[in-house]
Amino acid sequence: MLAYGRLRYNAAYTNDPCAVRTWSLAPEDENLIFRTHSTLLHASVKEGYACGGLPPREQFEEAKAGLWDSGAIDCLREHGVALIYYLAATRIRGDEVERTDFYDFYDHRWEEYEDYFGPKPADPTKWARVISNGQPAIYTTESTPREHGICINKPRVRDYIKGAVHIALDLGAQGIFLDDSPIFCYCEYCDAKFREHLRENFSPAQLKEIFGVENLEEVVSSKFVEERLARMENPLFVEWRRYRAQNYVEYLTEIRDYGRGLDPNFILTDNACTWEGEPYRQYDFAVGPLEEWMKALDLMFIEAIQYGNPKGSRSYKKTNSWLLKYCQAACRGKPISHLTNMGTLEHIPAYEPLAKLGIAECHAHGAAFVYIPRWNGWKPEEVDAHTAPLMAGIEKYNEFLARNESLFLGAESYANVAVLCSLQQAYGKQMSYPMAISRMLSDEQVPHLMLVDEDLETGEKLSRFDALLIPEAPMMSDRQIGTVERFVENGGGLVLLGQTAWYDEFGRLRREQLGFHKLLGDMEPWGHIDRSIDPAVGVNTTRKGTYGKGRVVYIPRDAYVNFPSTGRDAVVLFKDMASITADMMSGINVVFKEVVKWAAGGRLSGACSADSSVEYSLMHQPRHNRVLVHLVNYKVDGDGAVIEEQHIRVKAAMPDGKKPVSVQLISPDFEERLTLDFTETQEGDPRFVEFVAPRLVIYDVVVIACS
Numbered sequence: 001m002l003a004y005g006r007l008r009y010n011a012a013y014t015n016d017p018c019a020v021r022t023w024s025l026a027p028e029d030e031n032l033i034f035r036t037h038s039t040l041l042h043a044s045v046k047e048g049y050a051c052g053g054l055p056p057r058e059q060f061e062e063a064k065a066g067l068w069d070s071g072a073i074d075c076l077r078e079h080g081v082a083l084i085y086y087l088a089a090t091r092i093r094g095d096e097v098e099r100t101d102f103y104d105f106y107d108h109r110w111e112e113y114e115d116y117f118g119p120k121p122a123d124p125t126k127w128a129r130v131i132s133n134g135q136p137a138i139y140t141t142e143s144t145p146r147e148h149g150i151c152i153n154k155p156r157v158r159d160y161i162k163g164a165v166h167i168a169l170d171l172g173a174q175g176i177f178l179d180d181s182p183i184f185c186y187c188e189y190c191d192a193k194f195r196e197h198l199r200e201n202f203s204p205a206q207l208k209e210i211f212g213v214e215n216l217e218e219v220v221s222s223k224f225v226e227e228r229l230a231r232m233e234n235p236l237f238v239e240w241r242r243y244r245a246q247n248y249v250e251y252l253t254e255i256r257d258y259g260r261g262l263d264p265n266f267i268l269t270d271n272a273c274t275w276e277g278e279p280y281r282q283y284d285f286a287v288g289p290l291e292e293w294m295k296a297l298d299l300m301f302i303e304a305i306q307y308g309n310p311k312g313s314r315s316y317k318k319t320n321s322w323l324l325k326y327c328q329a330a331c332r333g334k335p336i337s338h339l340t341n342m343g344t345l346e347h348i349p350a351y352e353p354l355a356k357l358g359i360a361e362c363h364a365h366g367a368a369f370v371y372i373p374r375w376n377g378w379k380p381e382e383v384d385a386h387t388a389p390l391m392a393g394i395e396k397y398n399e400f401l402a403r404n405e406s407l408f409l410g411a412e413s414y415a416n417v418a419v420l421c422s423l424q425q426a427y428g429k430q431m432s433y434p435m436a437i438s439r440m441l442s443d444e445q446v447p448h449l450m451l452v453d454e455d456l457e458t459g460e461k462l463s464r465f466d467a468l469l470i471p472e473a474p475m476m477s478d479r480q481i482g483t484v485e486r487f488v489e490n491g492g493g494l495v496l497l498g499q500t501a502w503y504d505e506f507g508r509l510r511r512e513q514l515g516f517h518k519l520l521g522d523m524e525p526w527g528h529i530d531r532s533i534d535p536a537v538g539v540n541t542t543r544k545g546t547y548g549k550g551r552v553v554y555i556p557r558d559a560y561v562n563f564p565s566t567g568r569d570a571v572v573l574f575k576d577m578a579s580i581t582a583d584m585m586s587g588i589n590v591v592f593k594e595v596v597k598w599a600a601g602g603r604l605s606g607a608c609s610a611d612s613s614v615e616y617s618l619m620h621q622p623r624h625n626r627v628l629v630h631l632v633n634y635k636v637d638g639d640g641a642v643i644e645e646q647h648i649r650v651k652a653a654m655p656d657g658k659k660p661v662s663v664q665l666i667s668p669d670f671e672e673r674l675t676l677d678f679t680e681t682q683e684g685d686p687r688f689v690e691f692v693a694p695r696l697v698i699y700d701v702v703v704i705a706c707s
Helices: 019-025 057-069 072-078 102-108 110-117 157-170 188-201 204-211 221-228 235-262 321-330 348-363 380-403 434-443 478-489 582-599
Strands: 009-011 040-043 082-088 091-093 147-149 175-179 267-273 299-303 336-339 367-371 417-421 449-452 467-471 493-497 523-525 543-547 550-555 606-608 614-621 626-633 645-654 660-666 678-682 687-696 699-706
Touching: 019 040, 019 057, 019 072, 057 072, 072 082, 082 157, 082 267, 091 102, 102 110, 110 157, 157 235, 175 235, 188 221, 188 235, 204 235, 221 235, 235 267, 299 321, 321 336, 321 348, 321 367, 321 417, 321 434, 321 449, 348 367, 348 380, 348 626, 348 699, 417 434, 434 467, 434 582, 467 478, 467 582, 478 493, 478 543, 478 550, 493 582, 550 582, 606 614, 614 645, 626 645, 626 687, 645 699, 660 678, 660 687, 687 699
Parallel strands: 009 040, 009 367, 040 082, 082 175, 175 267, 267 299, 299 336, 336 367, 417 449, 417 467, 467 493, 493 550
Antiparallel strands: 091 147, 523 543, 543 550, 606 645, 614 626, 626 699, 645 687, 660 699, 678 687
16 A cells, blocks of 8 residues: 555644544545545544554544444554554653643543553653753653653653554554654663663674773763764764664664554654754654664654745756665655645745645656645644645646556656765764755756665665766764775776775775775776866866776866855755755866766766756666656745646656557546657666657656567
């Protein structure tokens, strides 16, 4: 049910407490779930909102019986709609002194729920997450009552979370959406688990040589985190951050396995807040990275840039495609969902075209767009006015996706250029900018995918590409470096930027030789391609060379690709690169595309005549011998006006030497299914198909049947 092509995600938030009871039973012409062909509903039931405390057991049982007796749960299941409930698993609500909310529940009603939570534990104030100064983590804002952060490693906390999962399943859910992944904790239990991690994974000699540790009992997180402020090269700090990601995955696995013990089809997902556009940045306020989470999760959920609705014009484009490419690399083959807040548009008619664009952007990258028919910020009297245009766009596009579902099931993105998104750099707080590089490539219509750190451990996935770009990854292991060296030696191309591989995976500076010294020994200046660039600014510091059968380009920091600096105050890495105007980037990209193409042996997987306000992506559906070309037009402005494109010339490499038989264009924007003329060309090994898409409103899919 959750596979790409079949997942259509509807989120009902807590301002709509009766959604589960009413939506699924609404008349056909009013039913938002069925009208939008939704296959997953993410909702909440106030009687199961455990972090705020639970009502008297009799009231809970009445609510549970009413929910099941209404027929709503059975109705959803009969229509193939999976239901998952919201669970705030890292905080409890209430004033611990006044004993409100959860504390009132603990004081007066815990015993009524012992069948879910077990015997009454120590006071929940003992569960508190601890910040670096030793104080409990407390959250209070104008819109949020007092809440206590809780630590996943403290005694009985996991029993409580499991009880909340059990309650949700008893209330009809088939899975859980976890919100607010835990932030770093400095309590004695977390320190003890970290010391155990060190003991199990490193010998005494390694502990001394790598970390300078002889007595594990002296390892205290608050101490070495403070030391890192004065001593940047701190391997213990790096390993602690790496361990915290593993610790959270271990917790997620335990919760997932518990849920599966209750329901073999249990679904677990977690909210990855990438509000600032960088999954890298996320690790500073939550325990990522996502590719680690996906070892335990069944569904990737990205809460993307807040208020970042996709929109653009001929000279401006706001896009999430680079983040979605990262999701494809990090998801481990599991489904992806992507939420962008659309609740704040001033011009209500814009909801319809912008919702369409959101769906198109996601679907072109193997993801499902998450839509919220009733946003928390809307006043009750405004809900219908906002919902109508939003649903109009979603209904039309989701109907198209559902009708053509067979075209997308099993489809996989492909390209011959890869960009390394190394979240390993987040462990050592090192600079990296894969999202900026991806944006540059997309603006120049260079098809590409992303790889993650694990993909460089064996090189199996890397071997599918002709070129790899490493956009400054200072921390790399000897094994990763060896994988890349063999890739180049065997004929691959490599573009290295900045201080890549200057440090090992523990953040220790390589003082004798930099990581890629073998590849950088015999190089010559790149020279000038774009005459508009002044030679005095350092363009000749870029160098190129060969190694074995492959090609290498090195672009140092002082070259013409001049990225902004970052530091403690500039915590968002290259945030503005996500929405920069296309014409501002053209001066860089004219040169950059030539660099990438040379590294790839003169081959790119495709070409598109449209400017950067149109993006295209390639997919292969091996089971049905089909190639899909997704065309997405970003020229939808904040008022909802759309500037159409016409006569777009597209060239796409055929995977595995496939031969095109027919080319058809389908679109949710017009009824006719167009058969397109095409030509077939051969350029060395790759075979290409070329065609013209006559019209693009917001979204076209070109279906190429192969033999």
